[in-house]
Each structure stands twice: as structure tokens, then as C-alpha cells.
Amino acid sequence: MTPTISYQKPTARGYYGQFGGAFVPEMLYPNVEELRTQYLEIMAEPDFQIEMQALLRDYVGRPTPLFEAKRLSAKYNTRIFLKREDLCHTGAHKINNTVGQILLAKRLGKTRIIAETGAGQHGVATATVCALMGLPCVVYMGAVDIERQAPNVARMRLLGAEVRRAESGSQTLKDATNEAIRDWIANPIDTHYIIGSVVGPHPYPDLVARLQAVISEEMRKQLLEKTGSELPDFVVACVGGGSNAAGAFYHFLDEPSVRLIAVEAAGHGINSGHSAATSVLGTPGIIHGSRTLLMQDKHGQITEPYSLSAGLDYPGIGPLHAYLGEVGRSEFIAITDDDALAAVSECSRLEGIIPALETAHALAALGQLGAGPDDIVVVNLSGRGDKDLDTYLKNMDKLV
Amino acid sequence: MNRIANAFASKTNLLNTYFTAGYPSLHDTIPLAKALVEAGADILEIGMPFSDPLADGPVIQGSSSVALANGMSIPVLFEQLQGLRAAVPETPVFLMGYLNPVMQFGVEEFCRQAAAVGVDGVILPDLPLAEYEEFYLETFKKHGLKAVFLITPQTSAERIRHLDSLSDAFLYLVSGPGTTGGTTQPDAVTQAQYFERITALKLRNPRLIGFGIADKAGFDRACEHAEGAIIGSALIRALEDVDDAPAAAGRFVRGIKA
Numbered sequence: 001m002t003p004t005i006s007y008q009k010p011t012a013r014g015y016y017g018q019f020g021g022a023f024v025p026e027m028l029y030p031n032v033e034e035l036r037t038q039y040l041e042i043m044a045e046p047d048f049q050i051e052m053q054a055l056l057r058d059y060v061g062r063p064t065p066l067f068e069a070k071r072l073s074a075k076y077n078t079r080i081f082l083k084r085e086d087l088c089h090t091g092a093h094k095i096n097n098t099v100g101q102i103l104l105a106k107r108l109g110k111t112r113i114i115a116e117t118g119a120g121q122h123g124v125a126t127a128t129v130c131a132l133m134g135l136p137c138v139v140y141m142g143a144v145d146i147e148r149q150a151p152n153v154a155r156m157r158l159l160g161a162e163v164r165r166a167e168s169g170s171q172t173l174k175d176a177t178n179e180a181i182r183d184w185i186a187n188p189i190d191t192h193y194i195i196g197s198v199v200g201p202h203p204y205p206d207l208v209a210r211l212q213a214v215i216s217e218e219m220r221k222q223l224l225e226k227t228g229s230e231l232p233d234f235v236v237a238c239v240g241g242g243s244n245a246a247g248a249f250y251h252f253l254d255e256p257s258v259r260l261i262a263v264e265a266a267g268h269g270i271n272s273g274h275s276a277a278t279s280v281l282g283t284p285g286i287i288h289g290s291r292t293l294l295m296q297d298k299h300g301q302i303t304e305p306y307s308l309s310a311g312l313d314y315p316g317i318g319p320l321h322a323y324l325g326e327v328g329r330s331e332f333i334a335i336t337d338d339d340a341l342a343a344v345s346e347c348s349r350l351e352g353i354i355p356a357l358e359t360a361h362a363l364a365a366l367g368q369l370g371a372g373p374d375d376i377v378v379v380n381l382s383g384r385g386d387k388d389l390d391t392y393l394k395n396m397d398k399l400v
Numbered sequence: 401m402n403r404i405a406n407a408f409a410s411k412t413n414l415l416n417t418y419f420t421a422g423y424p425s426l427h428d429t430i431p432l433a434k435a436l437v438e439a440g441a442d443i444l445e446i447g448m449p450f451s452d453p454l455a456d457g458p459v460i461q462g463s464s465s466v467a468l469a470n471g472m473s474i475p476v477l478f479e480q481l482q483g484l485r486a487a488v489p490e491t492p493v494f495l496m497g498y499l500n501p502v503m504q505f506g507v508e509e510f511c512r513q514a515a516a517v518g519v520d521g522v523i524l525p526d527l528p529l530a531e532y533e534e535f536y537l538e539t540f541k542k543h544g545l546k547a548v549f550l551i552t553p554q555t556s557a558e559r560i561r562h563l564d565s566l567s568d569a570f571l572y573l574v575s576g577p578g579t580t581g582g583t584t585q586p587d588a589v590t591q592a593q594y595f596e597r598i599t600a601l602k603l604r605n606p607r608l609i610g611f612g613i614a615d616k617a618g619f620d621r622a623c624e625h626a627e628g629a630i631i632g633s634a635l636i637r638a639l640e641d642v643d644d645a646p647a648a649a650g651r652f653v654r655g656i657k658a
Contacts, residue, residue, distance in 0.1 A: 013530060023499060025455040025525040026550035027574060029559075168461060174452070181454050186578040188554055286500040286526065287452065299473040300504030301451040 007253035007320075007329060008209070014202020014290070017326060019319035022201035024289045027185040031193075032289075034108065036203045042107050043100070043210070055099045056214065059132070060089050062096075064215075066222035066378070071350040072363075078371035081226070082353070082381040083219055085244065090155075092356065092383030093215060093244045094125035098194055100211035102129040105192035112191045113137045116180040118145055118173030118240065119311035119358060120152025121383055122196030127161035137161040140179040142172035145310045152387045170304040173240070173314045177288050197241025198318030201289030205246075205318050212247025219378055220251055233375040236261040237382065238362040239332075240276070240312040242321040244382035249330065259331065262321060263365045265307035266334035276305035276313045279325050279332035287315065293322040308337040308391065311358040311383075335364040338398055344385065345399040356383035357391060403520050404492040404546060404569050407442055408606045414628030415619065415657055416443035416608050417635050418496060418580075419649070420463040421480070422472025423449070428645050429480045434487040435646035439653035443608075444488065445523065445630065446481075448474060448497030455525045455550075457581035459633040474505045481517035494548060494569075496523040507536060511543040521546035521569045529559075533566070548572050553586070553594045557601060564603040573598060573609045573626060581633025582612045595625035619656050631656065 007016075014020040014036075022032050042048055056062040064084045073080045085093035098115075105113060113130050115137070117123030123139040130137035139156055143165045146153050156163050166175040177199075184193045198205040198212075220230040235252055237245035239262040252258040267275040275281060282293035287302060294316040295303045307313035324330035335343075340357060343364035348354045355363060359382045371377050385392065392399060407414060417436050421429045433444055449464035449472050456464070477495075484493060495514060502510050502524065514522065522545055527536065532547065540547055546569035551560055553576060564571060573595070576586040586594075598607060609622040610630030622629035635652055642648040 021528065021531070023526045023528055023531075026555060027455065027552050027577070027579075030552075030554040030556075168458075168465075169451070178452055178454060182457070182579050185455065186582065188552075188577050285504065286498075288454075289526070296500070296504065298504065299475075300501035301468060302500075 007324065008250060010202065010206050014206065016320050016323035018284065019290070019292045019322040020202055020205065021291050022289055023286045023291065024201045025185065027188065028181070031184060031188055032201050038108065039104060039203050039207050042104055048103055048107065052100055052103055056096065060095050060099060061087060062214065063218040063222070064088060066219060066226065068226065069351050072347070072366070075350065076366050076371065077373050078375045078377055080366065081376065081378045082351070083215060083248065083378055085215065085380060085382050086353065086355065086359070086384035090121070090125050090128050091386060092121040092125065093212060093247060094122040094196055095128060096214055096247065097196065097208050097211040097243060098122070098125040098129045101192070101194045102133050102135070105194070106133065108192060110190060110192035111135065112187065113194055114140070114180050114183050114191055115194045115196060116140045116173065116176040117196060118176065118314065119309065119356070120145070120149040120156065120387060121311060123161070123163070124152050124155045124159070126194050126196070127156040127159035130161060131159045138183065139163050140166050140176040140183070142166045142170070142176045144171040145173065145176070148391065149310050149387055150390065172310065174302065181288065197243040198246045198320055199241040199288055199290065199316060205290065205320055208243050209246040209250060209320060212243050213250035215244070215247035215380060216249060216251035219248070223376070223378070227376055231255055231258050232378045234259045234261055234369055234371055234377040235380070236263060236362050236365055236369070236377060237380040238263045238312060238358050239317055239321055240265070240314045240358065241316070242318040244380050246318060246320055248380035253329065260324065260329060261365060261369065262325070262330050262332050263362045264332055264334045265309055265312035265361055266336045267306040267308070269336055270334050274306035276307040276315070277334040278315065278317045280334060282316065290319050292316050292319040309340065309357040309361065311356070312361060333365045333368055335361040339364040341395050341398040344392060353381065354385035355381060356385050357388045359383050403490060406490070407492050408570070408627060411442055412627070413623040414442040414608065415440065415653065416445055416628060416630040417441040417653065418445040418447055418630060418632030419635055420447040420449055420460065420467050421477045422467030422470045423463040423636070424466065424639050424645050426470040426472060427480070429477065430483045430487050431646040432649050433484065435650045436653055437488045437491045439650035440657040441653050442491065442628065444491055444493045445496045445632070446493060448477060448495055448501060450498040450501055453498060455579055457579040457633060459581040459636050463636045474501055474510065478513045478517060481519065485518040492520045493518065494521045494523055495519055499524050499527050508539055511539050511545055515543040515545055519545065521548055523548040523572065525550055529563070537566070550574050551598065553577070560598065560601060560603070564605050567605050570606045570608050570627070571603060572630065573607050575609050575611045575613065578611065580611055592625065599625065616656050616658065
């Protein structure tokens with residue numbers, strides 16, 4: 001069936017082509033249905049927009065700068081701009097979404113918030129808006145991620161959130177998401193689940209993409225001011241679930257001249273058995289309530305992804321990204337742990353910006369774009385590297 | 401009369417036992433089925449293990465992990481179920497699991513093989529109703545498989561009636577909020593009101609209550625409000641660290657139906 005949708009708009013049941021939908025147990029049906037029937041209406045209310053725009057401006061620090069990275073540009077012989085989401089309050093793009101969802105949750109009458117987190121950026125962003133709004137917050141995080149992202153765990157606790165360990169499976173983002181969904185099943189009336197990426201049952205992929213779309217909306221205005229054209233030649237963003245990429249791509253989706261580059265984590269190498277490169281290793285299946293590309297064995301059991309980066313080791317990608325890849329609108333590049341670490345070093349030393357390990361995957365793709373001297377490349381600098389300092393210290397030999 | 405209708409017509413206070421195929425050992429599936437029925441289980445629900453079972457709590461998830469590590473898969477299960485009807489000739493048997501493994505196996509082939517080994521119905525909690533009606537219903541019907549749907553305290557009357565119209569097996573009443581094996585149950589009055597609300601709808605399908613029912617007292621209470629109940633996690637717990645799983649399963653069932 002050919003979908004009669006633009007890239008931004010899923011069908012009524014939440015499909016982007018064959019991907020999407022809402023595959024949830026009956027226990028979650030009323031919650032998801034409540035959200036589905038109300039989110040667009042609530043988000044369109046003038047009061048909602050006024051409150052959200054004020055928070056994005058005065059609390060988050062938007063618009064974030066679009067910085068022309070001249071030394072990186074010289075190195076790659078092209079014109080590179082960095083969209084500075086790392087300068088958002090809490091250090092990553094994640095708060096764009098949590099600000100919107102907390103306002104939505106309040107209007108839905110919810111009194112308790114839950115979230116999942118991988119690297120901790122979404123957990124911190126959720127804990128932050130819960131503190132701001134005075135709502136109790138429980139964040140599920142894989143036991144492995146709790147160890148490797150200790151500063152963010154401390155931040156969440158300082159902000160008043162309860163961090164609960166997910167001990168099942170690989171004890172990373174996938175398992176944290178399972179636990180959060182189970183919490184929601186157990187608390188269907190009072191609780192809103194703030195999903196942090198463009199994954200999960202409809203309407204989450206669309207909801208989160210819309211809230212992150214502020215990134216590309218600003219990019220267009222800023223590019224016009226700085227280059228005379230709203231449209232770059234490339235937009236580059238890392239993809240775990242894919243929220244920063246969805247936000248960076250959103251207002252360029254219907255601009256075919258803009259090449260959209262989604263950068264995945266290859267871990268130790270795509271075929272090493274320790275990878276999270278879903279676009280290559282994944283096949284269509286159902287994870288966390290939506291049909292998308294996911295890493296699974298031939299019997300449909302979800303396999304454990306791997307990446308040094310806690311934010312990218314997710315066995316699926318958002319259904320929008322699965323669709324964009326399938327129809328050829330976006331291109332995927334996979335970057336290994338080592339190449340990402342090298343990019344951390346390069347960006348730090350050439351531009352004085354220490355990126356998050358997730359973001360470093362996007363930066364590491366710069367050499368593979370084939371961009372020419374006249375091309376304009378925008379990299380979505382999705383987060384800052386403070387949270388990853390422990391990992392960087394342990395890998396100083398690779399940070400050449 | 402089919403096995404399901406026959407069971408509900410001829411018995412009261414039916415006990416439906418859930419166990420995970422391939423747990424505690426890979427080849428326990430048929431011996432457990434036989435032992436459960438011989439001890440008095442009226443319906444069997446055989447779990448198809450999945451790596452990420454969203455509607456299940458830690459006990460069933462744990463048993464699924466063990467079963468997968470033991471080598472259980474849908475092809476292996478169907479091979480084992482060749483012996484199903486020799487072991488339990490009259491008992492209704494349902495396969496319970498999640499959509500993804502069934503999709504990867506192929507829905508049509510899954511239904512064909514399930515029917516061929518004598519399975520009566522399927523419970524797939526994450527199969528959306530709209531998808532079922534559009535893509536699956538005909539296939540299920542063609543192979544004579546009955547679909548079972550879950551109902552929760554939040555399910556609207558209108559939706560319950562719709563679910564009732566699409567099934568001719570039983571309706572699975574989830575006892576309260578939470579995943580399987582949950583220990584937090586709503587207070588007895590709230591729960592009774594929920595069950596009474598369902599009874600008042602005078603549905604065409606019989607009802608079994610599940611989730612959080614662990615012992616004889618819980619089973620007896622559930623039977624006051626429905627045709628019977630489903631026990632899963634408590635049975636799985638009774639199979640942990642035992643030398644003879646079928647014997648332990650038999651003891652468990654006799655303890656409930658005593």
C-alpha cells in the first residue's frame with residue numbers, strides 16, 4: 001500500500017509506510033489512546049504554545065546557536081556548521097521534548113512521571129522538568145548504564161528523581177524501556193510516560209519528532225542569515241532511537257536537495273557481533289510497541305546491541321527513520337567506537353567543544369560524506385561530553 | 401462441540417494454568433501438560449518465550465529467558481506439540497506469546513501448524529485489535545483457531561462488547577493494574593465492582609480472571625466472579641529448583657483444586 005503521507009505525517013494509526021503502529025497490550029491501550037486522541041489538539045492550544053515557547057526560550061536557552069566550525073571546515077575542505085544543542089539546559093537536545101511532554105502531561109491531569117534513559121541525558125531532562133513542575137519522577141536505567149554514566153545518575157538524584165535499576169537482559173536502554181512500560185501498565189491512571197526518543201507506540205514517534213522539530217526550524221532561519229540559503233547540502237545526526245536526528249531532519253524532509261545522514265553506532269564493527277547498526281543488521285519486527293527495523297534473531301528474539309555509547313546501543317530505530325531509510329530519503333553511515341573516540345578528540349582540539357560520545361558518532365561521519373568545498377554541512381551537536389568524561393579517561397590512548 | 405465450548409459447558413470453576421514452553425528444561429513441555437491435566441487443570445496456556453515480554457512480570461520473564469537459553473523456539477515447540485493430543489486429548493490448549501516471534505515465523509504458517517498439532521486458540525497481548533481484524537482474523541478463522549482478548553479495569557464497555565463479538569473462546573479478565581505475577585492488587589471492593597460490571601454486560605463468552613492469582617484462596621475468590629481463573633507466575637515459581645517438574649506441577653494444581 002502506498003502511503004499518502006508526507007514524511008512528517010504518519011497515518012491515523014501511526015504508520016510511516018510499513019513502520020509504526022501501536023502494538024501495546026490492552027493494559028496500555030487506554031493510555032496510548034488518550035494520548036493519541038489529545039496530543040495534537042493540546043499542542044495546538046495557544047496557551048500551550050505560549051507556555052512552551054517561553055520555557056524553551058528562558059529555561060532551555062533556545063534558540064541554540066548555529067556555529068560555523070572553521071577549523072573543522074578547513075580539515076574536511078567543506079563548510080561545516082554545528083547546531084549547538086549541547087548548549088541547551090541539561091546539556092543535550094533531550095530537554096526540548098521533555099518540556100513539551102511535561103506540559104502535555106499536566107494538561108492530561110497526570111500527577112506522576114516515568115521515563116527510561118540510556119546515557120542519562122533523557123533521564124536528566126525528565127528529572128529537570130519534573131522538578132520545575134513539582135511532579136514526582138521515576139527514571140528507569142539499565143544497571144550497566146548506571147555504572148557508566150554515573151554523573152547523570154547523580155544529577156537525576158540531585159534533581160529529586162528516583163533512579164530505578166533495570167536488571168534484565170543487557171541491562172541497558174532496551175531493558176530500561178521494558179521496565180518503564182511495565183511501570184506504566186501498573187499505574188495506568190495517574191502516570192504519564194515521557195518517552196525520550198522517536199520510538200514506542202503511536203503517537204510517541206510523531207509527538208517526539210514534533211517537539212524536537214524546533215531544531216531544524218531554527219536551523220533554516222539561522223542558515224538563511226549566515227549563508228543566504230535556508231537549505232544546507234547535508235544534515236548529519238547520530239541515531240540511537242533517533243530523536244535528535246528526527247529533530248534535525250524534520251523541516252528538511254520535504255526538501256530533496258538536502259541529504260539527510262543518519263549515523264549509527266557500529267560498536268566494534270558492523271559484523272563483529274558487538275554493534276548497534278540497526279539499519280544494516282535489523283529486519284522488520286516489533287519492539288516497544290511499534291513495527292520498525294530491529295536487531296533480532298531468526299526466531300524473532302530481540303538481540304542485545306552494543307555500543308560504547310550508552311545512548312546509541314538500542315536494538316531498534318524509530319519507525320520514521322526506518323521508513324526514511326527504506327524509501328531512500330535518508331542515508332545511514334555506521335561509525336565504530338574507536339572512530340567516535342577519535343572524533344571526540346578532533347572536535348575538542350579543533351573547536352574547543354567536547355561532544356557527547358553519541359554526538360561524536362555524527363562528527364566521525366564528516367570524512368565519509370563526500371562533501372565538496374562549496375557544500376554546506378550541518379552537524380547536529382546533540383549533546384555535550386561532560387557525562388562521558390569517565391569513558392574518555394578510560395580511553396585516553398584512543399583520544400589521539 | 402469444540403474442546404473449549406465443551407470444557408466450559410461441562411465444568412465450573414475452571415483452572416487455566418500457564419507455563420512457559422521449554423522451562424525448566426527444554427523437553428518439559430509435554431510432560432508438564434500431561435501432569436497439569438492429570439492433576440486437574442482444565443485449560444492449558446503454553447507460553448511461547450519472548451526476550452522482551454512487556455505484559456509479563458519478572459517470574460515469567462525469567463522463565464522465558466531460561467527457556468530461550470534452553471533452545472526453545474516456535475519451530476522446536478511445534479515439533480514437541482506433535483505429541484500434544486496423545487498426552488492431553490480433550491483439554492483446550494492455547495498458545496500465549498508476543499507478536500514478533502509469530503510474525504517472524506509467518507502468521508499463516510503459525511496458524512497452520514498450531515491447528516495441525518491440535519492447539520485451540522492463541523493469546524497475543526500485543527496484537528492490536530485493528531490489526532487483528534484487518535490482517536489476522538481471516539487467517540485465524542481459516543485454521544479454526546480462537547483468539548482470546550484481554551480486558552482490564554480501564555477497558556470501556558463499548559470496547560469490551562467489541563472484543564466479546566470477535567472471540568468465541570473466553571475473555572481474559574486482567575485482575576488489576578500490573579504485569580503478570582503482580583503483588584499489588586486493588587482493594588477487594590474495587591475489584592469486585594470491576595468484575596460485577598463485566599458480569600452485568602452479559603457477554604457471550606465465558607470469562608477467566610488472571611494476573612496476580614497465586615493460591616487456592618485467590619482462585620476461589622476469582623471463581624465467585626467468573627467461570628474460572630488463570631494461574632501462571634505462581635506455577636512457574638513452583639517449578640523453580642525442583643528435580644521433577646511434572647510432579648511439582650501436579651502437586652501445585654492439586655493444592656489449588658483441592
